[in-house]
Amino acid sequence: NRKKLMKQLPNLQKKRFYIPEEDRWVTLRVSAAGLRTINKLGIQTVAQELGI
Template identity: 50%
Template sequence: MAKVCQLTGKRTRVGNNVSHANNKTKRKFFPNLQTKKFFLESEGVWVRMKVSAKAIRTINKNGFEKTLIASARKGTLSV
């Protein structure tokens, strides 16, 4: 499965390692993804999602259902 947050759409970024001599080699920056279960109260079911640490903080702040609706409206929700 791809390293993409299912709520925010964060994905792997590409950049450079830069040495002291200013040599540049390609590298990847991976998002901090966690597999987590959330309870969807309206349906009464548990949902397992692969989300970034920032998305978990947003869910803790706003609630799971509100965050789902917002990401679906934004177009970043992938299930």
């Protein structure tokens, strides 16, 4: 019997992305699943959805 509960945290990574439309770098803390989403859709699309 486990007496202590383990805290499960998301797999966060610090990653820099280049946005060519704005000609700047953006540093984001994204999860591994979020990183796959950005690779699939593109940083510009994800940034517009988030309102960045």
